[in-house]
Amino acid sequence: MQYRKGQIVGYVSVLDEFATVPVTPERWHLLRVTPGRDARVMRAFEERGISGWSLTVTSVVNRRTGLDARRPHLGRKIVRPFLPGLIFLPDFELRRIDQIRAIDDVDNLLQLGTLRCWLKPEEMQLMRDIAICEGLPPSQRKQVRLAINQRIAIVDGLFAGFRALIERIDSNGRLTVYVEDGRRGVKVSGLTETQIELIV
Structure with a gap:
């Protein structure tokens, strides 16, 4: 069958389960994963349509010395996890926790006895700010100026x-x-x- 431009060939329902997901979660839970495999787990999340956030810090190092590069455009970019082995999981993904646990290198939700193991949205924003600050080159960080007689x-x-x-x-x-x-x-x-x- 030939279709012509502008012809309606079908409809897509917008009333599926993903349309009801809240934009801002009320809680962020900590998911334990194998340290060093954070990026692999995040790729698996992307393939399965699962929301999550891994705190990463990007730095640029000198290729010869391995120290912070004074000229970032000539250095090597390194992306590393800020909290290795921990991924932040929004509360609306808890209904899929069995599917999440089936992913290789995923352990379980972090539990610390009677202590609270989740973050509120404002606490999560603070974590994001810390990650941004850690990712800045040393020249752009606000440094304390010390002086004699201070x-x-x-x-x-x-x-x-x-x-x-x-x-x-x-x-x-x-x-x-x-x-x-x-x-x-x-x-x-x-x-x-x-x-x-x-x-x-």
Whole structure:
């Protein structure tokens, strides 16, 4: 039979089960998969029409040294999972959990006893923001500018909980600070940015 342009040859029903899926899930559950097989499981999800999200971080490294590339267009792009072995599954996919468990490398939903093992939409947005921030090159991340005579709080190490004053910053970014304790104080060398917080 010959069809002509513009002729109606059939209809497609729009009242199937996928039209009723909510756009924003109320909860995101954590699905355990074999670490390192996250991308393979996500491809299987795509083939079967299953919604899910694997947090990935993209970085560009120097081909020779393996360190962060200063010129991203000349480096090698590496995509790695931010939370290896965990995939976020929206609540409306729980009705297909048996089909999901049948996929190779899928374990089960994460359960931590009485603790809550799911995220609300606003918590999920925070996870997305963290993944975006982690994927930015170091030059585009907002970095804390430390300066001499700046007041800080030490949050890690032997002097955690004390307040101090920055006295010196060496070429490697290590700090020498003056820790105040009432009437006396002591100089501490070798602190890193991860061990301190700025006092605003």
